[in-house]
Amino acid sequence: MKIVVCVKFAPDSTAPRKFSSDDTVDRVSVDGILSELDENAVEEALKIRESAASDAEVVVLTMGPEQARTAITKTLQMGADAGVHVVDDAIHGSDSIASSRVLAAALERTGFDLAVCGMASTDGGMSVVPAMLAERLGVPQLTMASEVKVDGTAVTIRRDGEVATETVEATMPLVLSVTDAANEPRYPSFKGIMAAKKKPVEELTLGDLGVDAGEVGSAAAWTTVESIEERPARTAGTIVTDDGTGADQLVAFLAERKFV
């Protein structure tokens, strides 16, 4: 079985994030990391490999700048077998439509039984790429899984929706995405960190994938930003220490704001 995990290199969400002068997400001056929610995708893939009856391989695929290599390295340390890095200057500024175009081409090239994604990237956070991949590849989508069961080529997921919890089934090859409730990502072990150094990472350009540079990047984006504004910081409020009158003061505040 071949499991390809799509992971994104995203600005660290605990650091101050910003935009570049061309209104794209600044991926260079802000420290980037493996998008945290994609750790859940990697973990699920590793679990599936570990419990597979026959040989299974986990390949990690990312599309992003040179620095995105660090995201692949982290997944190799966690236990993935190999990496594929699509890197091409023309990709800068791609929207989700173009990203899914490139990733779908890469998935077709590598081949896959399971393409595993995270529930959302921590920067763009649209949660659309997995569905777009399924649409482009013409395979089933089992997305936003909070629980995954694999039995041969049959996959069953639990999907906690807005109004109901659903059980959904499909047969490989397919696109799977998992939420952060699906599992607890492992930390790289010392052995894992050492082993990662010897694992192969293939670099691909758009040319290798047969994708025309004109189909991707800022110029080909089907959406445009009109304006970006930083939200004004909230003005400091009143903070009291409870000396027995904390509740009284809080109720007085709620009353003043007409909540009681």
Add this chain to the structure above:
Amino acid sequence: MAEILVLVDHADGEVRKTTGEMLTLARRLGSPAAVFVGSQIDTAREALKKYGAEKVYVLDSSDLTDYLVAPKAEALARLMEQHDVGAVLVPASAEGKEIAGRLAVRTGSGVITDAVDVESGDAGPVTTQAVFAGAFTVRARVTHGTPVIAVKPNAVTPEAVDGAATEEQVTVEVSEVAKAAKVVDTQPRQSSGRPDLSEASVVVSGGRGTAGDFAPIEALADVLGGAVGASRAAVDSGWYPHAYQVGQTGKTVSPQLYLAAGISGAIQHRAGMQTSKTIVAVNKDPEAPIFELVDFGVVGDLHKVLPAVTEQVKARRG
């Protein structure tokens, strides 16, 4: 006037508040046309008319509801081919966004998700989004194809304007490939009896500081007529169901009042509550980052402060 398709958000025909909101936004852009997928149009009809749907496309087929996402995207694509459609609005739920994504690829259209506002502009609809955990406000526009926009709850106050609500039954052939992910079981969410989290005007949330006891959180929510929320730490500990999680991987709420008790205020939690109008926190650690956001904060033990507040509010109500 071009039609603005609105994918109706409903549970067994009970139209959710987001539908009224989307129809209200659609009216700014063109002629609102509701797309109802399911067999319970009899339950939904009045609400769609009330919020101004001029047309109602009824798609009643198990082919559309028995499989995940793909059939609904196909159906909307078919409607876009058959009618003069100016934009498509869908709810920004997981399903709505996935439908939007597939539809955009299928129809060669740009897609914008998580819009908190949509206005009409010279070059098409202009959306507003909150990004990077609410730190920035971005206004954007679709430049290719027919704008496909996923709209967040509470984007606008639904306006009641009587629409013609002319009904049209639509039959859509769903392709075999779209019927590949089969929904084999559906368990409707149990109602908590409290207001819906994403629609409530008051939310009281508990975190790790509750130590697993949500009774004081629920009691305060109830006297304030609010919904209950939880941090991921509380959800991960199994103290409260995931459906109530507020934050990056939970719900985004923007109530009039958000009260966080025993929650430190991590960036991922803030992402879901930062735009609340009034923020209050009770936390025993004066250094907790949540205090950077508050209008009013109490440094203290929630197990003492919350019950006392609940009692006093009850007493005031008499």
